[in-house]
Amino acid sequence: QTVVTQEPSFSVSPGGTVTLTCGLSSGSVSTSYYPSWYQQTPGQAPRTLIYSTNTRSSGVPDRFSGSILGNKAALTITGAQADDESDYYCVLYMGSGIRVFGGGTKLTVL
Amino acid sequence: QVQLVESGGGVVQPGGSLRLSCAASGFTFSSYGMHWVRQAPGKGLEWVAFIRYDGSNKYYADSVKGRFTISRDNSKNTLYLQMNSLRAEDTAVYYCAKEIHGGNPDDWGQGTLVTVSS
Secondary structure, rough: OOOOOOOEEEOOOOOOEEEEEEEEEOOOOOHHHHHHEEEEOOOOEEEEEEEEEEEEOOOOOEEEEEEEOOOOOEEOOOOOHHHHHOEEEEEEEOOOEEEEOOOOOOEEEE | OEEEEEEEEEEOOOOOEEEEEEEEOOOOOOHEEEEEEEOOOOEEEEEEEEOOOOOEEEEOOOOOOOOOEEEEEEEEEEEEEOOOOHHHOOEEEEEEEEOOOOOEEEEEEEEEEEEOOO
16 A cells, blocks of 8 residues: 655744655655645645646745655745645545545644 | 535444535536545545546545445536445545546535544
8 A cells, every 4th residue: 555655744934945745655756646735724624735746726826836856746835934834735646546645744834 | 716515414323324415616517526535633634535527437545445435416516425334433524625637636615524423
């Protein structure tokens, strides 16, 4: 069973840049996995940030960008703000209609 | 704008059944595949099931295969999740979500809470 891996937690200073990653327990992530990224604050539904690796969802500021870095999908936040403090999830398309979410990264801005 | 409203959650005993609904508006429902995603209390997101725009194909996570059934009624713009043989570990907020290019979830509802407890 393939596991989608994310950093459990990360910290960034206000105004700083942070890159969160989304990998596989076995193998490399490519664009064929159509990685998407979501932001979620407590008690709220997820909000889509990025889909198909690097396309920003409507209304998402360009401080958020997606890419493939090495063998992982990546979400980069440039110029971090206090309200970026959230949980971030990635999801990968594993083929045959199956999607798998990563365990999520809790981002702290301090 | 896209609106997705889940309903049907509640408290059910282990081994029981429940049917969730997701009423869709603001887009051409019959043109989009739809997902169910759940989140157990204090835990991360877990993909549950996906149905193609016309209902022709359905896909499930291993954790629910054989117990849950996803379906849709395009004439009523409504998505369903029939949940049978419920277990304590099925306790979660269940979200419906519309697919986007590449097929992953995009627009999300606010969720409905399912609690499996005796």
